[in-house]
Amino acid sequence: MKQSILYIAFILFTVSITAQNAERIFKSAQIEGLYVKVEVNDGYYIINPYASNTVETTFVPNGEELITESHAVVAKPKSSTIDITERAKDVLIKARNGLYVVITKSPFQISYYYKDQLITSEKRGYYKSAHQPMDIVKGNIVADSTEKIEFNLTKDEVLYGGGARALGMNRRGHRLPLFNRAHYGYETESQLMNYTMPIVLSSNKYMIHFDNAPIGYLDLDSEGDNTLTYETVSGRKTYQVIVGDSWYDIMRNYTNLTGKQPMLPRWALGNFSSRFGYHSQEEVEMTIDKFREEEIPVDAIILDLYWFGKDIKGTMGNLEFLRDSFPNPKEMIKNLQSKNVETILITEPFVLTTSNRWDEAVEEDILAKDSIGNPAKYDFYFGNTGIIDIYNPKGEQWFKNIYKELANMGVNGFWGDLGEPEVHPNWVQHHAGTASEVHNIYGHDWAKLVYEASLEANPNKRPFILMRAGYSGSQRYGMVPWSGDVNRTWGGLQSQPEIALQMGMQGLAYMHSDLGGFAGANLDDELYVRWLQYGVFNPIFRPHAQEDVPSEPIFRSEKAKRLAKFAIQMRYRMLPYNYNLMYENHLYGKPLMRPLFFEEPNNTKLFSYSKTYLWGNDILVAPVLEAGKTQQEVYFPKTSNWFNIETDELIEGGQTKMVKTHPAYIPTYVRAGAFIPLTKVVQSTSEYEGNRLELHYYFDKNSPENERKVYNDNGSEINPLWSGNSNYELMKFESIYKGSNLKFEFEFEKSIEFDETLNSNDKTIDLIVHNIQREPKYIKVDGKKVEVKWNSETKTLTIPINWEATTKKEIKIKLKK
Structure with a gap:
């Protein structure tokens, strides 16, 4: 040696x-x-x-x-x-x-x-x-x-x-x-x-x-x-x-x-209603009512800066509801919660000299200073401003108290905007150092402040923190970053997979984009739909844009609305699969979006490839990134064969293939041998039933042995894996193919006692086996033959399973040769 x-x-x-x-x-x-x-x-x-x-x-x-x-x-x-x-x-x-x-x-x-x-x-x-x-x-x-x-x-x-x-x-x-x-x-x-x-x-x-x-x-x-x-x-x-x-x-x-990313609340995987911005309480409630009327699922609404002022300029730093426009915010938040919709508010670290809180900010000594110790003031787009010195204990506590007050009103998510900070002159002095010393960590430490304030207000409720800027390790504060003010063009869409994949590799696994694009009054339904279809396989599904062109599907053309609704429904169907990705990220640091060279680390051709990526371990996604595309090239990793998720066409791995596109979805494939847990479409994650699943298994003779685990908990509790109660469950699914026998074994590696919020100790599962080319000779569940219909058109077999959480389950399928 x-x-x-x-x-x-x-x-x-x-x-x-x-x-x-x-x-x-x-x-x-x-x-x-x-x-x-x-x-x-x-x-x-x-x-x-x-x-x-x-x-x-x-x-x-x-x-x-x-x-x-x-x-x-x-x-x-x-x-x-x-x-x-x-x-x-x-x-x-x-x-x-x-x-x-x-x-x-x-x-x-x-x-x-x-x-x-x-x-x-x-x-x-x-x-x-x-x-x-x-x-x-x-x-x-x-x-x-x-x-x-x-x-x-x-x-x-x-x-x-x-x-x-x-x-x-x-x-x-x-x-x-x-x-x-x-x-x-x-x-x-x-x-x-x-x-x-x-x-x-x-x-x-x-x-x-x-x-x-x-x-x-x-x-x-x-x-x-x-x-x-x-x-x-x-x-x-x-x-x-x-x-x-x-x-x-x-x-x-x-x-x-x-540091590991904490588990987000389950509702964070749902659809967000967001734009720049909602001007009134009436407009907010009308928008959510329209979602419910159209039966398009939604879980949260984001209020941009009009919640504290009528104008874009001059009011930043008010940080309290403008009662002219939002006469009863507590009632509004309560009404939204009754419709299973969370309220998220934008906040910024700037206090304008024209805001209602400027005198308070100066008196409380919470602002960064100039060279002679006075509050630092300078001009930027929104007005003449100071910046909150979160490194000064006074500034930190003042800002925290505002978040805690809003959380006590029922606000369950916060958006930190302009946290680069947007304008931050070198001469500005913070309690911890110069602007140059703290500029790149300001968003990081601001996220920490919001995370701590959220937990102080609601000790057992997972925070949701949307931030535009941060630093290495910001994931440990639950930060959900987004890719900034991207142009509402095909060029804007084309850069998004690369940005998200790169950030996932650097620990920030929830990087996402303003779906549909943010900047510019470009009304392009094809672009909008393709961006939302890509968003189905993004960590966060959040259409957002300047209000010249609506970001919400409910206000788009009938065709765009119909296709967007289909994409959003698919997003909700994937809740159990996506929630398991959240668990894997929390426990192991795995990105949700993964570049293909993770799969083939020695394939130099993939080192610069981002047009196709893995969503979790088992779903291959090829977003449509150009207008009018009727077909596009997709590389299928050689580590597996791949099933078209819509048609069940089986494609051999290790090849680049020209595939047809479809207006209703982007090319998406499932790894042979994978178990994909899905659920029925719900209008909100609050209606999600973790004890009722569709478990899709993609049978391929070339993948004879497979194992997957699926995680579940109540979707809101802090640290369910590490709390004394260990309030979660972990299901293991195995398949073995030998000769003409296909066997499945279901087992709980960890189960919980009955929990009313989780409601998942016993399972009702429809096991759907794909690629069964001929009707099986027989099927046994726990040793007993059962009559099950084989679908000759789709070549699938659906086996209803009632599974008690304390038991193992065994399913045997005798296939015809």
């Missing part, structure tokens, strides 16, 4: 000597508690193993103090034995089987290995040099010099990360500003958007997270010299290298480090 490590280190030394730091001189390496301290001539390193898959490295230059605070990381390094082996030319640092560190003494270099394979290495490592400004952030990122950390890249690796951008899946070749800023009306390309993150993922299956809050850049080999560079104006020189045997391992390991 030592010989192989020495050999690898020697090879690295001989082939990459030009990619090392000749000026940094190694002095010593020694264990200090849980970490290793490496002394060099210009400072020292702290190398801190978090787990077998995660190592943190911090450089502290001479004359600086170690900064230990992280805004992203919540995990703690685990106590374990660290071994240091010092040799003539290098030092081996090893804590566990898995990821380890090799330090080459001269020229100095830090390299990371996983299972004896080189993962990545520093090039120059840390250095400081003149700031090279970019026009796109001129005036936003201001510095004479920046601090940098430089890495080597192999010539062929594909790079992802940097937060939300529209640049194509492969972001290599770009220098990306790390400065949260909205891009109004973007389409197929956006270099800078509202949610940036200092994260890089490589097709070589590793992640580097630069653990530093202040603004800067992420240079993904823009010079074409195989160099990755992180740049910052100030702060920590800390990064974590994260590895895994699969992409799902990396997702789990990263979210173990930065």
Whole structure:
């Protein structure tokens, strides 16, 4: 083992000597508690193993103090034995089987290995040099010099990360500003958007997270010299290298480090009624009544800024219902709840000098300051404003109290808009530092504030927090981000799968878009319908737009309304499948939307592919992204055969196939051997019955053994998996095909005692088996023959099952040869 490590280190030394730091001189390496301290001539390193898959490295230059605070990381390094082996030319640092560190003494270099394979290495490592400004952030990122950390890249690796951008899946070749800023009306390309993150993922299956809050850049080999560079104006020189045997391992390991997304309320998977915006209580209630009249399911309505003012400008910061337009908000919220509809309110972190609360904000000392300690005031689109200093305990508590008051009125969701912050001059001073130091974490810490306020008001009710900006790890505050003010065009739609897939890879699994597009008065029913059809397989289903063109299906043409209704009904039919995806994300950090290279990690053709993706493990989705498309190419992963979800056509995996499109749905396929739990259409998730399911099984002789698990709980309780009662259930479904026998076994891995809110201890299941080409000889349920009709047209078999939660269930089908 030592010989192989020495050999690898020697090879690295001989082939990459030009990619090392000749000026940094190694002095010593020694264990200090849980970490290793490496002394060099210009400072020292702290190398801190978090787990077998995660190592943190911090450089502290001479004359600086170690900064230990992280805004992203919540995990703690685990106590374990660290071994240091010092040799003539290098030092081996090893804590566990898995990821380890090799330090080459001269020229100095830090390299990371996983299972004896080189993962990545520093090039120059840390250095400081003149700031090279970019026009796109001129005036936003201001510095004479920046601090940098430089890495080597192999010539062929594909790079992802940097937060939300529209640049194509492969972001290599770009220098990306790390400065949260909205891009109004973007389409197929956006270099800078509202949610940036200092994260890089490589097709070589590793992640580097630069653990530093202040603004800067992420240079993904823009010079074409195989160099990755992180740049910052100030702060920590800390990064974590994260590895895994699969992409799902990396997702789990990263979210173990930065926090898991809490379970959202089940209603968050339903349809939202939203626009910019509803002007009155009467309009809100009329809109929901129209949904119910048209029998189009809906679970929530979002009130944009007219809830606190008649005009767009001049009223931001009022943060209380305008009684002229909303005379009885408590009654309105109560009426909506009686119709199984939740109320969500927009809020912003700005208090205008013309708002009703400006004097209160100044008196309570809750605003950020200028250089001489007065409330910072500046102009932006909505008026002359100050910004709430959420880092000042006074500002934090003041803002929290407003959310708690609204929650006590019955508001069960909050929308945090303009949280980049939208306008944030460098000279503004916060309690925790300058605008440059807190700009990129403002939305992150605001989400934390709203999350805590929501739980303080309703300790056992899951928060819902819609935010436009955040930071690494914001998922742990239940943040639901969206992709900003996208143009209402086909170009706007085309960028959305990439943005959502990339953000899911960076821990923000609920990234979604304003379905139908936001910006511009473009009345295009085909675009609208195709966007909503794509939204069926998005984490959040939320049509939203400027009010020039209605975003709600109830106000569209009859044809658009009919097709939108079909899409929304499909969304509701998929509630049990989608809720299980929420569980998998919460427990394992798995994205809901997954790129196809997760499925085929060695298929280089898929590294830059986003036109088709996986919705969970078992559904393949190919959204229609161009006008007038009657057919389009779809790649079917070689790991399975795939069934057309509408026609049951079986397609062999491992091929690209031209498929026909249909106006009522986008091309969607189910993995052979999958169990897909569905439910009947309901008008609200409140009507969902977890004890009545359609369980669709897609039979394929080439997939003889399969197992799936389906999670369920009451849809609202905080931490059901971890509470003392463990108030959830986990069902396991297995299939085995051998000879001419197809056998199913149902078993509860975890069941709960009867709960009136869950109502799911006993199950009524229609097991629907697809691709049964001939009528079976017989069917037995728990050893007893049953008479079941086989549908000769659809080639399906429907078997009604009554299943007691405390028992196992066995179904045997004798097929004709």
